[in-house]
Amino acid sequence: MKHFNLFLLLTFFIILSCSENDNNSSSDGYDRSLLLSNVVNNIMIPAHQNFDNELELFESAVNSFTQERTMSNLETMQDQFIETYKSWQHVEMFNIGYAEEIFYASKMNIYPANITRISQNINSDNVDLDGNSNQFSAQGFPALDYLLYGVAENNTQILDIYSPDNNLTLAYLNLLVSKMVDNTDSVINYWNTNKETFINSTGNTSTSSLNKLANDFVYYYEKGLRANKIGIPAGVWSGQLPQNVEAYYKSDISKILAVEALQASADFFNGIHFGESQTNGEGLYDYLAYLDDTNYSDSSMFLGLQDDIVESFDNSMVKINLLNDNFALQVQTDNMKMLEAYDAIQQGVVRLKTNMLSILGIAVDYYDADGD
Amino acid sequence: MINNLSEYFKQESYPHSLALYRIGFGILVMYSLIRFAYNGWIESLYLEPDFHFSYLGFSWVKPIGVYTYLIFLICFFSALFVTIGYRYRYAIIILFLSFTYIELMDKTTYLNHYYLVSCISFLMIFLPCTSYFSVDKNDNTKVPKWTIDSLKLLIIIVYLYAGLAKINSDWLIHAQPLKIWLRAKYTIPIIGETLLQKNFSYYLFSWGGMIYDCIIPFLLLFKRTRNFAFFMVIAFHVMTRVLFPPIGMFPYIMIFSCIIFFDSSLHKKILDFINSFFRLKINKTEKFKTVNNFSLNNRFTIPVVALFFLFQIIFPLRSNFYQGELFWTEQGYRFSWRVMLIEKAGYTTFKIVDNQNDKFFMVNNMEFLTPFQEKQMSFQPDMILEYAHYLGDTFKKRGLEDVSVYAESYVTLNGRPSKRFIDPTVDLYKIKIDLKHKKWIIPMKDDIKSLL
Numbered sequence: 001m002k003h004f005n006l007f008l009l010l011t012f013f014i015i016l017s018c019s020e021n022d023n024n025s026s027s028d029g030y031d032r033s034l035l036l037s038n039v040v041n042n043i044m045i046p047a048h049q050n051f052d053n054e055l056e057l058f059e060s061a062v063n064s065f066t067q068e069r070t071m072s073n074l075e076t077m078q079d080q081f082i083e084t085y086k087s088w089q090h091v092e093m094f095n096i097g098y099a100e101e102i103f104y105a106s107k108m109n110i111y112p113a114n115i116t117r118i119s120q121n122i123n124s125d126n127v128d129l130d131g132n133s134n135q136f137s138a139q140g141f142p143a144l145d146y147l148l149y150g151v152a153e154n155n156t157q158i159l160d161i162y163s164p165d166n167n168l169t170l171a172y173l174n175l176l177v178s179k180m181v182d183n184t185d186s187v188i189n190y191w192n193t194n195k196e197t198f199i200n201s202t203g204n205t206s207t208s209s210l211n212k213l214a215n216d217f218v219y220y221y222e223k224g225l226r227a228n229k230i231g232i233p234a235g236v237w238s239g240q241l242p243q244n245v246e247a248y249y250k251s252d253i254s255k256i257l258a259v260e261a262l263q264a265s266a267d268f269f270n271g272i273h274f275g276e277s278q279t280n281g282e283g284l285y286d287y288l289a290y291l292d293d294t295n296y297s298d299s300s301m302f303l304g305l306q307d308d309i310v311e312s313f314d315n316s317m318v319k320i321n322l323l324n325d326n327f328a329l330q331v332q333t334d335n336m337k338m339l340e341a342y343d344a345i346q347q348g349v350v351r352l353k354t355n356m357l358s359i360l361g362i363a364v365d366y367y368d369a370d371g372d
Numbered sequence: 373m374i375n376n377l378s379e380y381f382k383q384e385s386y387p388h389s390l391a392l393y394r395i396g397f398g399i400l401v402m403y404s405l406i407r408f409a410y411n412g413w414i415e416s417l418y419l420e421p422d423f424h425f426s427y428l429g430f431s432w433v434k435p436i437g438v439y440t441y442l443i444f445l446i447c448f449f450s451a452l453f454v455t456i457g458y459r460y461r462y463a464i465i466i467l468f469l470s471f472t473y474i475e476l477m478d479k480t481t482y483l484n485h486y487y488l489v490s491c492i493s494f495l496m497i498f499l500p501c502t503s504y505f506s507v508d509k510n511d512n513t514k515v516p517k518w519t520i521d522s523l524k525l526l527i528i529i530v531y532l533y534a535g536l537a538k539i540n541s542d543w544l545i546h547a548q549p550l551k552i553w554l555r556a557k558y559t560i561p562i563i564g565e566t567l568l569q570k571n572f573s574y575y576l577f578s579w580g581g582m583i584y585d586c587i588i589p590f591l592l593l594f595k596r597t598r599n600f601a602f603f604m605v606i607a608f609h610v611m612t613r614v615l616f617p618p619i620g621m622f623p624y625i626m627i628f629s630c631i632i633f634f635d636s637s638l639h640k641k642i643l644d645f646i647n648s649f650f651r652l653k654i655n656k657t658e659k660f661k662t663v664n665n666f667s668l669n670n671r672f673t674i675p676v677v678a679l680f681f682l683f684q685i686i687f688p689l690r691s692n693f694y695q696g697e698l699f700w701t702e703q704g705y706r707f708s709w710r711v712m713l714i715e716k717a718g719y720t721t722f723k724i725v726d727n728q729n730d731k732f733f734m735v736n737n738m739e740f741l742t743p744f745q746e747k748q749m750s751f752q753p754d755m756i757l758e759y760a761h762y763l764g765d766t767f768k769k770r771g772l773e774d775v776s777v778y779a780e781s782y783v784t785l786n787g788r789p790s791k792r793f794i795d796p797t798v799d800l801y802k803i804k805i806d807l808k809h810k811k812w813i814i815p816m817k818d819d820i821k822s823l824l
Contacts, residue, residue, distance in 0.1 A: 028558040029569050203559045236734045291555075294571075305789065350782040354717040354790045361556020 030290045032202040032210050038271050038281035039213065040195050046274040047090035047264075048188050054084040055177075055184055062177050066170060069162050074155060078148050082253055085141050089260040090274065093220035096212050097198070098190035104183055106136045111228070112244050113142035115150075122172045129179055139176050141247070147173050150249030204361060211362050214284065218352045221265055226345040229258045230320075233331050234338035242328035254327035258320055262345075266313040284356065285310065291359060305355050312348035319344040381674065383517035384663050387503035388639040389632060390515055391457070393523060394501035395646075396628050398455030401467065401489060404621045405448045414444060417481055418474075421742045423762055425479035425755050428807065433476040440477075446470045454496075457506020461497070468493040479755060480748045484711050485622040488530060492629075495522060495680060498673040505643055505654055513661045522677055523632050526684065528589035530626075533688045533709035533824075535585025540822030542699070542714075543582065547574035548786035549715030550581075557615055584608055592633040605630045616712065689824065695809050699785055700816040702752055703809065708824075718751030718793060720781040722760060724767050725799075727774040734780075735763055751783045753794070753810050760800035777801040788818060 061080045065073040088108065095105045107129070114137040121127045121138055129135050137143075147169065152158045162170050191198075201209040231237065233245045245254045267274070271283020288306035319341040324330040330338055357363075408414065418424075418435040426433065436443070447470035453463035472490045475481070499519045502508040542548045551574040558564045567573045584604065591601030609623035631639075647654050691704030698705060699714050725732040737746045740762070749755040760777040767775050777800045781793040791814070794800075798812040 028555050028565070204556050205559070231734075237736050238733050239731075303789075308789065346780075350719045350790050354719050354782060354784045358715060358717045358784055359552060359787060361552055 029294060030287055032287075033199055035271070035282040035284070035287055036199045036202065036209050036213075038273075038283065039268065040191070040199055042273040042279075042281055043268060043271070044094050044274075045188075045191055045195065047087075048094075048184070048191065050275065051084070051087040051091045052184050052188060054080070054087040055181055058084045059177050059181055062174060065162075066174060069159065069164065069170075071155060071159055074148075074159055074162075078250075081144060081148055082250070082256075085145075085247065085253070085257060086260050088141065089257055090264040092224055092261070093217055093265065093268065094213075095216050095220070097194060099187045102130075102183060102186070103133070103136070104187055105224075106133070107183060108140040108180065109142065109224075109246075110136040110140065111142035111145075111246055112137070112248055113146045113150075114138050115146060118143055118146060118172070122168050127172075127175065129175075139179060143176055144173070145247045145249045147176075148250070206363060210360075214357065214360065214362050217265070217268060217284075218349070218357065221345075221352060222349045225258070225261050225265060226342065226349055229254070229261065230327075230338060230342045230345060233327055234335055234342055235331070236339070236342055240331050240335060242331040245327040245331070248328060251328040252326040255320065255323055255325045258327070259317070262313065262317055262320060266310070266317075269309060269313070284360075288356065288359065305351065305359060309348060309351050309356065312344065312351055316341065316344040316348060381516065381518055384514040385517045385520055386636040386640065386660060387500070387513065387515045388505070388643050389520045389636045390499055390501040390523075391503070391505040392639040392643055393629075393632055394457060394460070394496070395455050395505070396631070397492060397496070398451045398453075400621065400625055400628060401451040401471070401493075402448055402455070403624075404489075405444060405451065407621070409444060414440060416742065417744070418477055421478070421745055423740050423745075423759075424477060425745065425749070425758055427476055427479055428754075428805065430476045433473055435477050443470055443473060447474065454501075457502040457508050460502040460506065460508050464493060464496050464501075468497060478745075480745045482706055483620070483622075484709060485620070485625055487707055488622075488625060491526060491684070492523070495526060495677065498677050499523070504660075505647075510655075511661070512655075512657050512659070514663050516663055518674070520632065520636075522681070523629070524593070525681060527626075527629050527632070528593075529681075529684050530709050531585050531589045534711050535582055535587075536824050537708070537710045537713060537822075538578070538582035538585060539824070540699075540820055542786050542820050543578050546786070547571075547578045549713075550574050550577050552715050552787055554615065560614065581608075592630060595635075598633060602630060602634070612712075619712070622711075691824065696813065697816045697818075697820055698822070699820060700783075701810060701813050702754070714786055716751045716783065716785050717747075718781060718783040719790070720750040720756055720779055720793070722763055723778040723780060723796075724763060724772070725776040725778065726772045727776055728772075740766070750781070751793070753813050754805075756781065756794060757800055757803060757805055757810070760803075761805060764801035775801060785816065788816075791816065 061077040117138040273279040450467035591597040688708035694703035722735040779794040782790040783793040784790040
């Protein structure tokens with residue numbers, strides 16, 4: 001009886017004391033903090049800073065245009081819009097921490113733009129862009145795309161829209177830009193203050209850094225890239241929707257944006273430094289390669305997943321490069337090619353979402369239930 | 373032999389064992405229901421989904437809106453009544469029915485230990501658990517020895533099948549899926565970064581787990597090894613709880629159930645302790661009447677219990693009647709005590725073809741399923757088929773007259789590269805939902821050798 005009580009006490013003591021601790025520096029032999037520090041310091045933060053610079057250039061282009069509404073200032077503004085939109089493709093996948101809290105990505109890039117709401121906002125004195133989620137598609141790049149290219153047929157007519165007797169549209173354009181700058185600044189501030197904590201959270205729980213990064217990356221690749229840029233316009237889930245391509249009003253850049261996003265995804269996976277395509281640091285590729293070497297050298301079951309994933313990025317790039325610069329046009333003329341690009345990206349989604357997360361022991365983070 | 377058997381069924385035991393089991397089981401069921409509700413799982417698993425995956429023949433068992441809470445309440449109170457031994461026979465029947473109803477509502481949530489709770493509560497309907505220490509009449513009679521042994525037998529079957537299922541090449545030769553699972557547990561204090569990162573420990577845990585499951589029933593049966601065995605039971609299940617937190621209530625149910633293997637004198641001591649600790653003033657009688665009038669009862673209960681055990685022994689073996697790799701097709705996988713045996717994940721989407729206009733589109737699973745349902749559906753063929761039928765029906769209602777449903781499905785098993793899972797040329801909407809071999813699953817090329 002005495003022993004029995006001791007058994008029970010011991011049982012519960014052990015169970016209670018063995019709760020997992022997240023913020024310690026333990027590892028499975030692979031140092032997650034190396035990966036995290038490379039991703040944060042050499043990819044994520046530089047990408048954000050680069051985006052911030054482009055956004056500031058855009059803001060000053062908008063300011064110049066606001067002061068002098070000339071054709072040349074309109075064109076400068078438009079050109080800088082494209083550059084800024086491109087640099088955004090390196091940022092969208094990092095929907096973590098403060099960015100997630102303020103719905104940063106949603107406020108930047110939900111398309112197609114909601115024209116009705118944009119018109120309402122233009123004509124309203126008091127616009128609260130953070131008020132509710134219906135405002136997501138009335139701000140950010142898709143709204144700018146509409147305001148810079150979609151409000152009229154050609155640039156001469158667009159310039160007329162911004163004639164000095166109509167200040168409302170221009171005011172809204174300015175409001176959107178300053179909102180984007182504010183949001184971006186606060187996200188960058190967040191990373192500057194929290195990056196060490198983030199890098200040191202090397203555990204393997206749903207709130208650990210790599211778990212969040214990997215989950216958000218897979219989510220981005222599946223939804224942000226595969227579905228939004230290719231799948232939805234190509235009518236994978238419903239009829240064809242050419243009006244749903246990214247940058248619809250300047251749709252000859254839809255391919256440029258997709259290529260940029262795919263390259264950003266591949267670089268993140270490989271750990272390639274932002275802006276220095278020759279410098280390859282630690283990435284998910286290296287983590288998988290490490291596991292391949294240490295745990296599976298004796299087994300033919302899991303070999304070279306990391307290379308399979310790279311291969312699917314390459315295949316996707318080939319298929320996307322076959323497309324017209326203008327995806328809306330591509331959908332209307334030869335949608336088969338769009339679907340082929342979709343299938344190629346899909347192959348990567350399968351490998352990332354099932355194999356990679358499974359091998360890394362990272363739970364897909366949006367469910368909660370017992371298992372046995 | 374016949375003589376021996378009838379002699380065996382005449383043997384008696386003290387009623388403490390069953391009384392203690394009744395109390396502990398009732399408390400565990402109550403606790404697991406509270407935990408379930410506390411985690412918000414009634415809502416997320418039963419109320420929020422629009423569609424529920426059913427067991428064949430039980431599609432009528434569904435959550436019933438807000439009244440689903442009532443089922444949980446009924447289950448809770450029946451467990452409370454079982455614990456205190458009030459109107460026991462009714463209480464345990466209602467416990468069995470309500471708990472099983474809950475489990476049948478959605479296949480997505482299938483867990484072996486829920487099935488175990490259903491099995492135990494079914495068996496307990498036929499056991500005289502209230503001869504002692506209960507609000508009911510408390511006639512202080514002894515109980516037939518076989519009634520206690522039947523609980524032991526059920527535990528033995530669970531362990532043995534769990535152990536035999538581990539005798540397969542993935543588990544023993546590749547140390548999968550433990551290699552994947554244990555390696556990821558590096559944050560566990562002390563062993564996480566050391567032991568759990570060594571290749572040999574994956575084999576140690578795999579082989580150890582298999583041997584444990586296979587021999588623990590016998591170590592528990594013999595008095596000489598029983599203390600050691602119980603220590604092992606605690607160590608093993610605590611370890612699984614530490615390594616695999618989502619395993620939930622299973623370790624507690626198994627640890628508690630193994631107490632039944634001890635002599636009734638220990639059970640008496642525990643009951644005496646409860647008696648004095650809570651000042652229950654239950655008469656600590658030492659004199660128990662012999663079993664009376666039980667022969668009449670036996671004529672009905674013994675055959676029912678015997679049939680139950682026949683079922684328990686045969687049913688887990690049904691997978692052998694199916695072609696194909698069991699872990700891949702999962703035909704006959706459930707209700708067979710295959711616990712924590714595979715790491716499987718899938719990605720499955722569906723193509724709806726409108727045959728009249730020759731148009732097609734893919735389904736966004738999030739429109740119909742919760743993330744948890746989508747995850748479970750993605751690698752279990754029977755769920756894929758049921759969902760495909762649901763999609764077919766849904767789009768028919770939305771106006772497509774001639775619909776076909778095709779699956780684009782990829783699955784990874786125990787670390788293997790993902791492979792196409794379902795034949796993409798088969799219109800699943802035309803496939804009948806039945807227990808026959810599912811020919812539309814693309815066979816896994818690897819062969820997993822296994823005993824069962």
